[in-house]
Amino acid sequence: MARWTGEWLPGTGDGSTAAPREAPKWRGESMGLPESGVGAVAGGGQRFLALVLDLVLASLITALFVRYDLQNAAAMQTFNLWAGAVWAVITVLPVTFFGFTPGMAALGIRVARLDGATMVGAWRALVRMVLTALLLPPLVRNADGRNWLDRATNTVVIRMR
Numbered sequence: 001m002a003r004w005t006g007e008w009l010p011g012t013g014d015g016s017t018a019a020p021r022e023a024p025k026w027r028g029e030s031m032g033l034p035e036s037g038v039g040a041v042a043g044g045g046q047r048f049l050a051l052v053l054d055l056v057l058a059s060l061i062t063a064l065f066v067r068y069d070l071q072n073a074a075a076m077q078t079f080n081l082w083a084g085a086v087w088a089v090i091t092v093l094p095v096t097f098f099g100f101t102p103g104m105a106a107l108g109i110r111v112a113r114l115d116g117a118t119m120v121g122a123w124r125a126l127v128r129m130v131l132t133a134l135l136l137p138p139l140v141r142n143a144d145g146r147n148w149l150d151r152a153t154n155t156v157v158i159r160m161r
Contacts, residue, residue, distance in 0.1 A: 053103030
């Protein structure tokens with residue numbers, strides 16, 4: 001457990017008595033990523049805005065097929081469940097094959113695997129979606145700008161432009 005939380009919690013780590021590591025000069029330095037430009041680690045604001053765009057898109061798509069009524073709690077519950085399902089689909093499928101959601105594409109960011117493989121893959125995309133739905137894992141970041149989603153799936157969100 002200490003090895004897993006060592007990047008976020010001071011005083012924890014691999015248990016060695018070696019001198020503490022230097023803090024990276026920029027996010028992604030320890031992974032060999034550039035400081036800025038294409039391939040640099042995407043900022044938290046970009047990631048959050050991409051999520052908001054995806055949620056809005058899911059709601060708009062759902063509104064085409066499911067009736068919504070702000071005064072009717074049952075209708076809104078049905079609408080919200082369908083919007084959540086649409087969000088899951090527009091998150092998992094594009095990330096699996098292309099590495100980005102529609103919101104990420106609009107902002108010029110994408111998910112990249114650290115092992116260099118081109119496709120993110122279904123299980124990584126699914127884990128990322130589930131952890132995003134839990135809300136806390138996307139918020140906890142380390143010095144490299146990676147959150148629990150990235151750590152669990154061995155990925156990083158980078159800039160495409």
